[in-house]
Amino acid sequence: MFRKELKVLDCTIRDGGLINNYQFSDSFVKAVYRAICDSGVDIIEVGKKLTESEVYSRTAWGKWNFCDDDDIRAVLDSHSCEHPPLIAVMFDVGRVDIKSLKTVDQTPFDMIRTACYAHEIDKGIDLVRRTKDLGYATALNIMAPSVAIETELIAGLEAINDVAEIDYLYLVDSYGAFYSEQVTAYVQMYKKHAPTKELGFHAHNNQQLAFSNTQQAIIDGVNMLDATINGIGRGAGNCNLELLLNFLKNPKFDVRPIYKAIQEEFVPLRNEIEWGFNDIYGISGYLNQHPRAAMKRRANADHCDCCYDFYLESIQPE
Numbered sequence: 001m002f003r004k005e006l007k008v009l010d011c012t013i014r015d016g017g018l019i020n021n022y023q024f025s026d027s028f029v030k031a032v033y034r035a036i037c038d039s040g041v042d043i044i045e046v047g048k049k050l051t052e053s054e055v056y057s058r059t060a061w062g063k064w065n066f067c068d069d070d071d072i073r074a075v076l077d078s079h080s081c082e083h084p085p086l087i088a089v090m091f092d093v094g095r096v097d098i099k100s101l102k103t104v105d106q107t108p109f110d111m112i113r114t115a116c117y118a119h120e121i122d123k124g125i126d127l128v129r130r131t132k133d134l135g136y137a138t139a140l141n142i143m144a145p146s147v148a149i150e151t152e153l154i155a156g157l158e159a160i161n162d163v164a165e166i167d168y169l170y171l172v173d174s175y176g177a178f179y180s181e182q183v184t185a186y187v188q189m190y191k192k193h194a195p196t197k198e199l200g201f202h203a204h205n206n207q208q209l210a211f212s213n214t215q216q217a218i219i220d221g222v223n224m225l226d227a228t229i230n231g232i233g234r235g236a237g238n239c240n241l242e243l244l245l246n247f248l249k250n251p252k253f254d255v256r257p258i259y260k261a262i263q264e265e266f267v268p269l270r271n272e273i274e275w276g277f278n279d280i281y282g283i284s285g286y287l288n289q290h291p292r293a294a295m296k297r298r299a300n301a302d303h304c305d306c307c308y309d310f311y312l313e314s315i316q317p318e
Contacts, residue, residue, distance in 0.1 A: 002248065002249050002250055003218070003223070004250075005223045006218065006223050006224075006225065006248060006250070007042040007043065007223060007224050007225070008041045008042050008043070008225050008227060008241070008244065008245070008248070008253070009041075009042065009043040009044075009045060009088065009200070009224060009225065009226050009227075010032075010036050010041050010043065010044045010045065010085070010226075010227060010228065010229070010241055011044075011045040011202075011226050011227075011228055011233075011238070012032050012036075012044075012228040012229045012232055012241070013029055013032060013044075013045065013046050013047050013064055014045040014046065014047050014048060014064075014089075014090055015045075015228055015232070015233035015234060015237075015238055016228060016232035016233055016275070017047060017048075017062060017064050017065065018233065018234035019232075019233070019234055019235070019273055019274070019275055019295075020062075020272075020273050021060065021061050021062050021065070022047060022048075022061060022062025022063065022064040022065040023062045024062070024064060026074070026075075028265055028269070029046070029064065029075055030075055030078040030079065031261055031264065031265045032044075032229060032261060032265070033046075033075050033076070033078065033079060034078070034079040034257070034261075035229065035257040035258050035260065035261035036085055036257075037079055037080075037081040037084055037085060037257075038081060038254065038257035039245065039253060039254050039255060039256075039257045039258050040083065040252045040253045040254055041085055041241070041245075041253070042085055042086065043085050043086040043087075043088050043110075043111060044085045044086075044087060044088065045088040045089065045090060045113065046064065046067060046072055046075065046087060046088070046089060047064035047065060047066075047067045047089060047090070048064070048065050048066070048067065048089060048090045048091075048092065049066065049067045049089040049090070049091060049096060049101075049112075050065050050066055050092065050095050050096060051095060051096055051097040051100070052066055056095070067089050067109075069102075069107050069108055072087065072108045072109070073108050076108055086110040086111050086137065087108055087109050087110050087111070088109065088110065088111035088112065088113055088137075088139075089109055089111075089112055089113070090112070090113045090114075090115055090141075091112055091113070091114045091115065091127055091131070092115050092116075093114065093115065093116040093117075093120045093123045093124055093127060094120075094123070096127070098127065098130045098131070101130075101131070101134060102134070103134045103135050104134055104135030104136050105135065109136065110136065110137055111136055111137035111138070111139065112131040112136045112137075112138060112139075113138070113139040113140075113141055113168075113170070114127045114128050114131070114138070114139070114140050114141065115141045115143055116140070116141070116142065116143065117142070117143050117144060117148070118142060118144075118145060118148035118149065118152050118153045118156055119148075119152060121140075121142065121156035121159060121160065122156075122159070124140050124142075125140070125159065125160065125163050125166070128140050128163065128165050128166050129163065129165045131165075132165035132166075133165075137167050138165060138166055138167045138168070139166070139167060139168035139169070139170055139200060139224075140160060140166050140168070140169055140170065141170035141172050141200075141202065142156070142169075142170065142171070142172060143172050143174050144172070144174040144175060144290070145171065145172065145174075145186060146173065146174070146175055146177045146178065146182070146288050147175070147288060153189075154189070154193050157169075157189070157190060157193035157194040158193050158194070160194050160197065161193065161194040161195065161196050161197065166197060167198065168197070168198050168199070168200045168224050169190060169194055169197040169198070169199055169200065170199070170200040170201065170202055170224075170226075171183075171186050171187060171190055171199060171200070171201050171202070171217070171222070172201075172202045173201075173202065173203050173204050173210075173213060174204065174290075175204065175206065175284065175285060175288055175289060175290060175291065176203070176204035176205055176206025176207055176209070176210065176235075176236055176281070176284075176285035176291070177206070177207070177285050177286070177287075177288040178203075178209065178213055179207075179209065179213075180209075180212065180213060180216040183201070183213050183216045183217055183220065184216060184220050187199065187201075187217060187220040187221065187222060188220070191221070198223060198224065199217075199221070199222045199223065199224065200222065200223075200224030200225070200226065201213075201214060201217035201222045201224070201225060201226065202226040202238070203217075203226070203238060203239045204233065204234070204235070204236060204237070204238060204285070204291075205231055205233075205236040205237045205238060205239070205276070205277055205281075206235065206236040206277070206281045206282060206284055206285025206286075206291065206294075207277075207282055207285040207286060208236075208277045208282070210231065210236075210237070210238055210239040210240075211239050211240060211243050211244065211247075213239075214226075214227070214239045214244060215247065225239075225244060226238065226239065227239040227240060227241035227243075227244045228240070228241055229241050229242070229258055229261055229262060229266060230242070230262050230266040231275065231276060232266065232269075232275050233275060234275075234291065234295075235275070235281050235284070235291035235294060235295050236275070236276060236277050236278070236281035236282075236285070236291070237275040237276050237277075241258055242255055242258045242259060242262065245258065274298065278298070278305075278307075279307035280294045280297050280298055280304070280305075280307055280310050281294050281298075282307075283307060283310055283311050283314055284314070287314055287315070289314065293310075293314070294310070297310050
């Protein structure tokens with residue numbers, strides 16, 4: 001699969017940080033950055049940019065949840081390459097102080113992705129406009145569209161279509177619930193109601209479909225693709241970057257640095273934290289449910305493999 005318009009965004013640190021409160025070591029983040037640089041991936045998302053507060057402290061939530069300029073510059077200065085990736089961070093609606101953000105020429109960041117739910121699209125649009133005014137490339141990621149009210153989602157897409165400041169509009173399979181047919185149906189919906197927008201796709205692997213659903217998104221004309229090294233990410237994780245690069249067959253990509261990082265950094269990390277498919281996450285994906293209950297079950301050593309019990313609990317009416 002070769003299409004020169006396709007771009008790959010690595011969100012290893014940002015999505016992977018959701019399983020360890022962004023407590024990655026500096027050396028680990030630098031190793032990931034080095035691998036992304038040397039592999040030719042287009043963009044790396046180095047974390048979130050939250051506003052520190054009593055609720056969100058740096059000690060408890062990790063510095064990659066806040067992405068201070070000096071911390072990111074230390075990563076960027078650790079390795080150089082001929083064509084470095086763009087540097088992205090993510091905003092969560094309601095958790096950022098836009099007034100504290102500098103213009104793009106004063107920070108190490110190139111792109112800001114804003115995450116919101118369907119009922120918050122108006123707030124997401126406002127954040128995107130503000131970040132575009134500061135000179136950043138932008139994306140709007142609509143979270144959990146699989147549980148959104150369809151009329152509300154369509155109205156949001158139509159509003160997005162008129163917003164010139166949005167560079168990329170993301171379809172996000174937040175719960176890992178999509179099958180390929182749903183990927184196609186949602187892409188068609190997004191194209192119909194927001195035809196002026198370049199689309200991106202972000203998959204989760206609850207049903208072991210993140211890679212195949214990303215392939216389907218490519219077939220359906222999506223040109224911005226999210227992935228993570230070794231599939232690391234919240235719960236069951238994401239589309240594996242190494243599989244995606246092999247599939248794309250674009251000579252600008254070199255998968256060898258990714259495999260090197262897996263061998264040297266990610267294999268040892270699995271002794272500390274868990275990610276990837278198991279039946280608990282498979283159930284949450286099948287039932288189109290947020291993975292928080294599955295993650296809580298997996299964290300309980302006495303019940304982490306009780307998939308039958310978890311299934312019965314999950315299908316009980318509230």
